[in-house]
Amino acid sequence: MNRVARITITLFLLLSGVFVHAQVDSLAEALQKYQSGDLPAARSLVDDVVNSPRHGTNPEAWLLRGFVYKDIYKDAGVGAEADVLRDEAIGSLFTCVSLDNVGTYTENAKQAYEFLARTYFNDAARALNDLEAENAANLFDKYRSAVLRMDPKAPVLAREIEFKNALGTVYTKQFIKDRNQLDRFQKAVDTYMDVLALDPENYGANYNLATLYFNRGVFNIRAITADDEIPTILEVQVAAKEFFQAALPYMLKAHDLNPKRRETLMGLEGIYYSLQEQADADRFRRLFEELPPDGFED
Amino acid sequence: MAKRCPGITVRFMTVGRIIRIILVLPFLVCATVPQQQRDADKDTTAILQANYVYNIAKLVEWKEGEMRNGNFIIGVIGGNNLYQELIKQYSTRTIGKQPIEVRKLPNSPDIERCHILFVSRDNLALLSDIYKRLANKPTMVVTEYAGALDDGAVINFVKVDNLLKYELSMANAHKHGLVVGSTLKNLAQRVEE
Numbered sequence: 001m002n003r004v005a006r007i008t009i010t011l012f013l014l015l016s017g018v019f020v021h022a023q024v025d026s027l028a029e030a031l032q033k034y035q036s037g038d039l040p041a042a043r044s045l046v047d048d049v050v051n052s053p054r055h056g057t058n059p060e061a062w063l064l065r066g067f068v069y070k071d072i073y074k075d076a077g078v079g080a081e082a083d084v085l086r087d088e089a090i091g092s093l094f095t096c097v098s099l100d101n102v103g104t105y106t107e108n109a110k111q112a113y114e115f116l117a118r119t120y121f122n123d124a125a126r127a128l129n130d131l132e133a134e135n136a137a138n139l140f141d142k143y144r145s146a147v148l149r150m151d152p153k154a155p156v157l158a159r160e161i162e163f164k165n166a167l168g169t170v171y172t173k174q175f176i177k178d179r180n181q182l183d184r185f186q187k188a189v190d191t192y193m194d195v196l197a198l199d200p201e202n203y204g205a206n207y208n209l210a211t212l213y214f215n216r217g218v219f220n221i222r223a224i225t226a227d228d229e230i231p232t233i234l235e236v237q238v239a240a241k242e243f244f245q246a247a248l249p250y251m252l253k254a255h256d257l258n259p260k261r262r263e264t265l266m267g268l269e270g271i272y273y274s275l276q277e278q279a280d281a282d283r284f285r286r287l288f289e290e291l292p293p294d295g296f297e298d
Numbered sequence: 299m300a301k302r303c304p305g306i307t308v309r310f311m312t313v314g315r316i317i318r319i320i321l322v323l324p325f326l327v328c329a330t331v332p333q334q335q336r337d338a339d340k341d342t343t344a345i346l347q348a349n350y351v352y353n354i355a356k357l358v359e360w361k362e363g364e365m366r367n368g369n370f371i372i373g374v375i376g377g378n379n380l381y382q383e384l385i386k387q388y389s390t391r392t393i394g395k396q397p398i399e400v401r402k403l404p405n406s407p408d409i410e411r412c413h414i415l416f417v418s419r420d421n422l423a424l425l426s427d428i429y430k431r432l433a434n435k436p437t438m439v440v441t442e443y444a445g446a447l448d449d450g451a452v453i454n455f456v457k458v459d460n461l462l463k464y465e466l467s468m469a470n471a472h473k474h475g476l477v478v479g480s481t482l483k484n485l486a487q488r489v490e491e
Binding site: 217218221222224225226228229230231233234237238240241244245270273274275276277278 | 343350388481482
């Protein structure tokens with residue numbers, strides 16, 4: 001039995017008690033169209049139904065609308081139209097739950113609602129993978145809003161931190177790809193700062209932010225050419241120094257959180273070295289070299 | 299009445315995997331910090347020293363006629379990354395009409411003829427012999443340790459306020475037959491007359 005058929009049967013069972021005595025009702029007609037797989041007709045009818053005085057506050061009507069739009073969304077592929085369909089579906093399902101004072105349809109509506117909310121998150125993750133940072137951020141905001149709208153106490157913090165750390169790396173990659181896009185650098189900084197505002201002890205955000213600043217300083221120095229004269233060397237160093245100094249507290253924090261991580265020891269060695277603080281650079285290099293080889297840790 | 303909603307089985311698992319892959323990337327892509335041997339591309343001190351050496355060469359005149367012909371030779375003892383940086387960025391340049399030639403020298407006080415000799419801080423033990431053998435020869439010794447000008451270096455790299463600068467000995471320059479331009483002198487962190 002295919003999925004649509006099962007949903008149809010479910011809905012039929014769900015709604016048949018109401019419609020057995022109202023065969024000519026527009027809601028019943030919309031359900032029939034839905035059952036027959038005629039989703040465009042079902043959509044048209046159910047839009048009218050929820051706007052009618054009779055069914056405007058009927059949770060069953062909103063449930064049906066949510067399912068109709070959800071199924072159309074699932075067939076619509078990817079794009080702006082699909083986004084609108086999903087938004088309509090999730091809005092209808094929320095309205096159903098809001099109106100369902102008895103709780104008859106709430107569980108069913110919530111399951112569909114959670115499914116659609118997850119698709120926001122999944123799409124956000126795919127957008128990250130495609131380096132579409134803004135799209136990913138918008139989709140994640142939709143996910144977060146949808147989840148909190150249904151349950152204001154829903155535990156979204158861990159997922160938000162995970163997502164924003166990944167978003168920061170996407171901005172970083174965009175900046176590395178084109179160093180002239182300074183807004184990408186600033187967005188990466190802001191995103192990691194967002195994570196640290198939520199969780200100051202987050203190792204990844206501290207480490208990534210430090211690395212971002214450090215690499216910017218290195219890049220400035222790396223950009224020195226044979227045509228640059230001594231005053232320019234000094235100016236470049238002053239500018240790079242600010243980035244190295246900005247990197248330091250975050251790398252130190254990452255080291256405090258995870259003292260035996262090789263990358264933080266290497267990171268601190270590199271930052272101090274670039275700040276011309278040889279003694280501290282040597283200290284962290286020794287700590288790095290004293291670590292047992294991979295696989296031989298305590 | 300059926301309560302379940304069949305077909306709703308999308309999970310976060312795939313998403314989590316995607317995000318974990320992304321999250322690991324910066325450690326690999328962005329980590330420009332050293333391994334055992336510092337990567338020359340990211341050795342900021344070597345990059346700066348190479349540019350200083352090139353600019354210093356442009357701002358000094360070698361009085362001895364023999365030094366004004368042929369290649370302009372920069373010798374490097376130690377300082378692997380500085381050597382690589384000089385090769386990469388400056389070996390196709392000239393000082394006046396003299397093409398730059400960068401030579402990696404063995405860790406030995408037996409120095410061939412060169413205009414500039416850089417000795418890294420890892421090779422301090424060689425320096426007393428080097429100073430003796432190069433006394434009165436037209437070679438500018440460039441170093442990176444405290445007290446180097448007193449020992450005989452002409453240029454010494456110093457670290458001041460988290461910046462790499464240089465100090466200069468006019469007396470040592472004179473001993474080696476070098477005429478130091480006023481620009482080089484004015485931009486030095488310290489000048490020993």
